Amino acid sequence: MTRVLVVEDEAIVAESIASKLRRYGYEVLDTPPSGEEALEIAEKSRPDVILMDIHLAGEMDGIQTADRIASLYHIPVIFLTAYADEQTIARAKDAGPFGYLVKPFRERDLYVTIEMARERSRLEAELEAANKELDSFSYSVSHDLRAPLIAIDGFSRILEETYAGYLPPDGIECLNRIRQAANQMDQLIDDFLRLSRVTRAPVQIGPLNVSKLARDILGGLAAQDPDRSVHWKVEEDLQAFGDPGLCEIALKNLLGNAWKYTKNTPDARIQVGSTMQGQSRVFFIKDNGAGFPPEKANLLFIPLQRLHSPQEFPGNGIGLATVQRIIHRHGGRIWAEGFVDNGATFFFTLPEEAE
Template sequence: MSIKGKLIGLVLLMSLVFAMLAGYLLWASWKIRHQVGYFVPAISYLRGIADVRANLTRQVKEATDYLVMGEAGDRAGFAHFGRLTRQSFELWEGSARQQKALGVEGEGEDLAKAETIRASYDLWEEQIHHLFSLVDAGHQSEAQRLFADQSDRLIEGAVLARIDESLEDGLNEVQDAYLDLLMSAGMIPWIASDALHQIRGTQASIDYLLAVNRLSAGVNKQLKALLDYLFFGADHDRQFFADYGKDTKSAIEACARAANRKAALDPASRSDLLNEVVTIERSYGQVLALAEKAIHLKQNNQTGAALALIVEQLDPLLDGGLMPKLALALDDGGQEIFNLTRAASRQGVIVVILVSLLLAVGTAKLIQQILRSLRQLRAGITIIGAGNLDYRINLATPDEFGNLAAQFDTMVDRLQQSRADVERLNRELEQRVIDRTLQLETANRELQSFSYSVSHDLRTPLARISALCQVLLADETLPEPPEIMATLQRIGQSTQEMEQLIQALLSLSQVTSGELNRTAVDLSALVETLAAELRQRQPQRSAEFRIAPGVVVNGDRSLLLVVLANLLGNAWKYSARTGTTLIEFGVVQRAGQRTCFVRDNGVGFDMARAEKLFTPFQRLHETGEFDGTGIGLATVQRIIHRHGGQVWAESAPGQGATFYFFLGNNGAAGTATPSIPAISDPSAQIP
């Protein structure tokens, strides 16, 4: 079986196993996370209610102490626990909103109930502040009476009773969410037994929470009845104190039973749980003893001493272990979730590792063989890649790696032969380049010599003929038949035209040789100079030049001067028959290029003949209409092409002409100059 077949089979097997395992674990993990998403807001909801209950109880206690003793510390304590109570309300309402967003049934009503309770709490707090002002004004007895008659009924009936109802509801929600979470965790087979154990422990924790809540409610009711008796001395308040004590004792017994069940499931926490129950029972016994002593003082008409006794000695008992266990029990529940999740993750990792080891044993030998072949291939490729084309891999294995090595050796043979051929061709090409370069240099020298010969041999006779015609025309002794004078004038004019043609041909040949001397060239300044020269030649002409300032390009100044001289000269020449000559020079943007243009209002030309415009000796007008050699625009085109640019024209008969040109990338302007609206031409297109 080939390596390819083995690898495909092994990869398919591993992929199938891991896909099934990973799919199930992902689904189970998603289920657990989904349930955690419901459980965490339920815990926060319960914590918020419990904190409201605890902080509000202490706030009531601080209010009572201030009404009895009038000490500033009690009033500061009232404000402190008020802030904590409001923070707890925010946690309560925020958790209810989160559960409502998750779609938990009934959370809309729970949120409305929480907001109603908070409104009642705010009203009670305003009443307490009013009672504090009465105490500060010296009306302590009236404040105590109003507290017992109005504010206390409000806090007991509209606030605390509803908080207790919400707390019971929150405990039930936590219980349901927690059971759903643990059942979801049980979907992972290797933690099913742990899940059942955790469910039992959770039930014990929730029973413990319910018992602690009942304990808190019973103690608060007893303290309320005791304070009412101390204030007003009614016997029914004393009876209420005794009756509520039965509920408190029943709650303590329930705490003890739940603690014992939880300790049986978690022996490590047995000692702490039983110590908590003992602390609760001892603290409650001390509260009863304190209450009996206060009742005895009241019966002996020592109401102030009785109230002082309650105020001064009740706080240590409350803080010492009677009602602080609700938050601890919630933390224990959260720890159980953490332990369960950690155990599931650890066991899942172990399973994945075992499966991986089993698959690794089956692939170890194959991988070793593959690595050995790869090392030999890599070593050979490295040596050959360093330039040693004489090296061969020679991997003698009956598999794909052996075939690959053989094909690679064959490729190296061909590469070695190809390199030899390339080196031979390169030598021949280099020799050809040398020969062609020498031929080109020779041709350039001959062309330069020919140019000088033309300049000397042709222009000298023409100059003599022209001079002789001038002499004859100036000789007054000769007869002056009109035919002779006209012939001499035509001969002189023809020699001048021939001399101009020879000079144009020499200029055309010179612009194609030599190197460009690129510098920053101010085209606007060159146009200004040329325009002044044109005005000076014909000062009688009515002409207007519109020149865009600051047009700077990178090019050969002398050649660009030739370009502008030809373009401006043509514009000047072909607009001579207009009433007022208008010549414009400016810049427009075309296809990302800064494009210069020269525009006139002259006779124009037919665009159907525009392809002949830049051909030497080709003219679009009759010779008799306008003078010229037909070489100027060809010279312009060659100069622009040498700069890597383009030149073109647009016109219509009788509407003037516009010549556009731009240089190559190296000819970009050194400074950006905005185009002038009066001379911009958005319709211009690059051909």
């Protein structure tokens, strides 16, 4: 039986809600009139659902009480209130309620909201448990795979340093390939773990100066590769909203790809800009490098899918998959256009206002 706590400072209203709940087969634990009493009961009884009026007797209102409960216990809270003004709703949203019903409401609406809140709570608990299991698995994979890689790299280095004089040239070449493969596998593990963290990391939305971020990244690439001459142009005052850390990772991958795939282009050029599609601003990163077959554009964002050989352009096919997940976590879109030996353009969208 679902156990419900009704937090309501008007006794008649509280009893009316309790009666409705009992008719649907719910067990009503209590009907405290204040947030302080609700916290005490929640700690002792751990109800399955809490119905919370926003305006309560005592020092804490319903929103403050729900905030405390959310930080202490995994108990879904549903607001039942006579107030539907924008300011109250905005405050209520910050508490992360599992439902919001405006009085007077129908009994059926109350039942449906409670059942949906319970289902959402169950799914969130399962997701949290799955994420913890995934974290544990990721750590285990990282540790268990790295141990033999370290051994392979270490022993092959000892062979190279100690017995190089006894080995023919093709033997030295084999050792070099072994160490190179071990290093590539180590990098692949790092990239997979980064992809996993990007998928689950919380997104903190804030203002983004895309122009400055792009110029800083391109300046860093130029400093790391001083022998190359790449002409790059960044449109002024490109602004958006997004998570600064995640968006930096996305731009580093996109601009790093543009830098990499123009290495064989004599007059290498990279452009960062924007265009309008209807009412939406679309950012783009364009280069005149190796490009790709247009019919294979759908493969670009699949992990481990590569359209060029590692000998021609090094990499493991994780970068663009990471970019796509970052853009999708911001509610945006990303796609690409290109032609072989005629460059590539990556288009993406980001929130244009703080959500």
